[in-house]
Amino acid sequence: MMRVGEAAPALRVLDQEERERTLTELAGPRGLVLLFYRGYW
């Protein structure tokens, strides 16, 4: 598990529209709340 203060690992994934997204692009002016969930809705 990553720790507070560490650099976030790189993230480059597709969104629901199959567009490539990165942390920088997803984040707001102060940051990003990233929710990991189990899926299979």
Next chain:
Amino acid sequence: MEFDRQAEAFEALGYRLAALSVDVPERLRAARARIGLRMPLLCDVTREAVKGWDLYNRRERGGIAVPATVVIGADGAIRFCVREGMARRLRASELLAWLAQPWPQQPWREQPGAVPGPRGYWPGWRAWWRALRR
């Protein structure tokens, strides 16, 4: 869904929301439309991201994400992270209250009482029904 309902409050504090699972884009498009979510849903079909973030549960359904909430600051550093479970969830309202504190928030390990953590969660009947239909 609770987080998505509070998206505007997070944006007012300067934070955007995104959710990540190992589902394929078609499934996420359908779920997003059905539930009416606004936040982007990210697809990690290769499981590279969940493995890289050490949030990979290899024991279920061929490998899925471990439920967790992570806040990444604008500098790219992790400011908050908590693993959750089926019956233990972080409340969006508590994270919002913590993020609304004057910058910088106290490190969570130093002030455990002041930092949000997952609480017991009892899914509603719709969630049970969805799970049973899978």
